[in-house]
Amino acid sequence: MPRSPSPSLAPAPSPPVDAYRAADSDRRRTSASAILRSVLEHGPVARSAIARLTGLSPASVTDYCGRFAELGLIREASVPRRSNGVGRPHVPVDLDGSRFVVGGVHIAVPYTTVAVLDLRGRVVAEKRLKHHGTEPAARVLANAADGLGALLADVPGRTPLSVGLATGGWVDRDSGTIVEHALLGWRDVAVREVIGARTGLPVHVDGHARALVNGERLFGRARGSRSVLHLFVGNVVDAAFATHDEVHYGPRSQAGAIAHLPLAGGTERCGCGRTGCLQAELSERTLCRRAREEGVIGGVNPMHVVAAAAGGDPVAVRLLMERARMVGRAAGLLLDVLNPDTVVVTEVGAIHREDCLGALREEVGPQRAASVLPTSFPDSVLAVAGGSVALDVLYRDPLGVRPGSN
Ligand SMILES: [Zn+2]
Structure with a gap:
């Protein structure tokens, strides 16, 4: 049997600078995600408690919380304030529910569900759009994008961050494509591109079973x-x-x-x-x-x-x-x-x-x-499926948020 050369015989090449940068940015993303998740789960929660819960240093938690507050994702919970220090560790922070929402689209065989969800995964608005017979994919997606746009316009004062789209069948997250949905008769439909072009928002796509696992992990x-x-x-x-x-x-x-x-x-x-x-x-x-x-x-x-x-x-x-x-x-x-x-x-x-x-x-x-x-979402499972695709991306990489990009 041929033997592969043992890596230990050769001197280990030093990793290129890019590899260090990538590892550093992964670590930052992981820390940011852990902190925002702990605000979601425990908020209102003191920064010192977040440090204990996540194992990160209090200084680091304070730093990330400052950035989340700048982005508008969190705010200090309302408690009597005596001084003006943003970094005080014992003032609890909580998700800022007043600023941002995400859009959700779920495509079922007989109808599409469009929805608006807040950062806690709660459905703010929801509408069902019936498919008329076997409509072509392009028409179904155009109706979904327009229906979602109308719904977002009905929720004034909130900025949509992104759109999540979920459906059954074989959905490829990386390419943003419905590869095959036999019951709809769809093949290789570039849903991310179509919905993105029509709404002007970043679009994330996933299969609905996976989307709902993420919904259950985050909010259920x-x-x-x-x-x-x-x-x-x-x-x-x-x-x-x-x-x-x-x-x-x-x-x-x-x-x-x-x-x-x-x-x-x-x-x-x-x-x-x-x-x-x-x-x-x-x-x-x-x-x-x-x-x-x-x-x-x-x-x-x-x-x-x-x-x-x-x-x-x-x-x-x-x-x-x-x-x-x-x-x-x-x-x-x-x-x-x-x-x-x-x-x-x-x-x-x-x-x-x-x-x-x-x-x-x-x-x-x-x-x-x-x-x-x-x-966990008996009354709104399809709305949550769509929205969870977008919220999962947000909670995995909170500093990747680009408010106002729409
Ligand atoms: Zn079979």
């Missing part, structure tokens, strides 16, 4: 969890996994494509030719078709099945419970592979019905049932 119940799996069960079914604050992407952001994993007991024919693929079995389309066949609903809206169940229709309850058990089976499969601390499930039954969440957990098994949680 997975905060502080060392590893999180998110299972998104809508028309598209996909998953995302994060350990220690890092979401796994893999080459070309292809991680989390679970649509064609086989699900034991599945009976639904899939477009790929097999039976019981995870997405075919669990998709909202399948739920609605089964509900139509049994006379529960007439259309394609899964919330109508939930409403029928709430109204006491036993067939609707059975369909939702069956689906919840299958979602539990899928969650169990992923738990076996990834063993995360927390599993977050976004699925209409588990969100709206305790019995469905119970059935899902039962299928996962008693030891791990407690680690399975429904989404």
